Amino acid sequence: MVPRLTTALKGPLLDLEQRILTAQPTIEHWFRTQWQEHTPPFYSSVDLRNSGFKLAPVDTNLFPGGFNNLNPEFIPLCVHAVQSAVEKICPEARGLLLVPENHTRNQFYLQNLEQLARILRQAGLNVRIGSLLPEITQPTTLELANGGSITLEPLVRKGNRLGVADFDPCVVLLNNDLSSGAPDILKDLEQTVLPPLLAGWYNRRKSGHFAAYREVSRQFAELLGIDPWMIDPYFAVCNQVNFHEKVGEECLSSQVDLVLTQIRAKYAEYGVKQDPFVIVKADAGTYGMGIMTVKDASEVRDLNRKQRNKMAVVKEGLQVSDVLVQEGVYSFEDLNEAVAEPVVYMIDRYVVGGFYRVHTDRGVDENLNAPGMRFSPLAFDSCCAFPNPDCAPDDTPNRFYAYGVVGRLAMLAASVELEEMHQ
């Protein structure tokens, strides 16, 4: 069961997919040379949009949840990839401490955590889960709706080493995006921390990622002889916005206008009939909070109180001050009339699968990763790692290979982004 593309306008994308297929050895070779220069993140997931005329990443997560949504058939790929990652990062590693989000009731998150811990264990690691929650003062086992269970333990820091009781790990793996800052207990550790603390959303900016992605996609587009716009969404940023105080609306409306103008020119060039739109969202943070779909600059002026409240706050009550204005890419994949958005998962430099977020109540121009949203996940039935040359360019394995390629481009951009943060 695979969502179908509903747009009639598939010309440019079919051409893109055909070029990606034809150039596969060139592409894989190019990625190999990139990995000689850059270190991939331990893991990542990339939200894609496929509009039929454009295939682009719209968000890259360095602390991915949702491992429970992957196709169980491809778990061996995850295990291989973890083994490869661990070997490079810390060949001596046997003990891995997993530091999760502070959720103890979100079944979806907890099932992700259980699946992630299982993958790490199957790769031959001793895994313990150390919680940042102050109320976890002793090992606490949570029963899961799927019949599984996970045990959270209180973190124990001794000098500059972090662990849990009787467990001194070699590496600390964060599955917590640090939206509200890096806790002191995680700072200045002797052990390798992955991803590094500065990749947390308290520090990271989507605009930094997409600036790095712009350069990566420019090089890749040159390699393939395509317009980089086919894979790269326009964006602009406004800083020091305060929605409550109505500060920064001028910047927002002018940037919205700028980006809409850019998109309009491209739509004209390629004969796209749809209305251009942009997504206005917090430049830091995740969980799709503080997100607006905007088709005209006037919409971001004179926001009413409800709209301002919605935009002002993201996860953990954090105030938004940096705002990203990103080209909206239509989601023209649907499954039984429901909009379907692909998410590609990677561990180390390997694509290990993905799934669709399928939602019946949303439009093609709305964000599916919204608060309280209950998407149904549909696991990819292909691992996205390679194409099938015997199929048409837009047949499932080939469409998924293209997703895997664009996902890896975003992952490569994240590698560059992390290097720049370290400087």
Add this chain to the structure above:
Amino acid sequence: MVPRLTTALKGPLLDLEQRILTAQPTIEHWFRTQWQEHTPPFYSSVDLRNSGFKLAPVDTNLFPGGFNNLNPEFIPLCVHAVQSAVEKICPEARGLLLVPENHTRNQFYLQNLEQLARILRQAGLNVRIGSLLPEITQPTTLELANGGSITLEPLVRKGNRLGVADFDPCVVLLNNDLSSGAPDILKDLEQTVLPPLLAGWYNRRKSGHFAAYREVSRQFAELLGIDPWMIDPYFAVCNQVNFHEKVGEECLSSQVDLVLTQIRAKYAEYGVKQDPFVIVKADAGTYGMGIMTVKDASEVRDLNRKQRNKMAVVKEGLQVSDVLVQEGVYSFEDLNEAVAEPVVYMIDRYVVGGFYRVHTDRGVDENLNAPGMRFSPLAFDSCCAFPNPDCAPDDTPNRFYAYGVVGRLAMLAASVELEEMHQ
């Protein structure tokens, strides 16, 4: 569908499987440290025997065929593993020249070749197949019974670079075991040749492999606190044997006696009721030619002409002069009354699957890889890469994990063996 173990005497093996399961993080960590010291072969397959009381490799192939017998579900694992291998060996590689066996009619072999080429292509390599056969003077497409096809091309050597017309590869991959020597056209190439020429059967000796395996299994047994015999077959060698001239029979019978005595002592120690037996086979070569099952030293004295003829010659008519006397390990896995022998496949340091050779006409103490033998392959339904801690130690995924571990021990021994050949 999985063969079942038919022996009642599973005590020691269950204990071994349990120890392997419990020690998984220790084992994976140990392998990681081994791969810091040693370079795994590009690919390998290992024939195992599971007697219920012993689980041991009996042959390690560095030019594996049979990729067509693997479970298609695990082909993505093969592709990942090839990507990882290529990255290490030759990150610049885009072009790979595959040099196959000189078979043009063996459908099984040709289907293997097609599958192998497909895996390499899916990993993003440009693959061409260059044949050593003098009659291949132009590109020759062979149609396969499965509907596929492969194209063999004449090798073209320019100076010290090997390729085919308009193709200058970065790496040469041999799928030809060089039984009759290293052809001049393959010698002193600038390009990396994998496996190295000296791994060919014209030079390699099973006894060299099993000597390396002895040391590897000793270390591994110490790690797990087991008797190394549980995973290591006894062996002895006679050189300068000439079956036609009846030269070397004394050596053979004394070595057979020695090995049988060693086995008898172990059988007594573990209460094994079966009769000890040894396999007498050529120390070089493959395809199970020149193989005898022997339960008493007298059987190798005064061989009749037919027996001598059978033992004297292996693949491509080569005379046998070095003979291996190897502890026989009973095959106590069966499927619908047929004997089933597992073969584990590895690419780089990764287990990528395997299959059973299933044969109805053979006994538990006979070799299933015999000339003209038509086994039916049964692909493993597990990838052997990791266990399932929720199952019993001898449940399928865990039995297969143990196979993957012992397969990797043999592969590690092959790495050491290749290093020693280079010295």
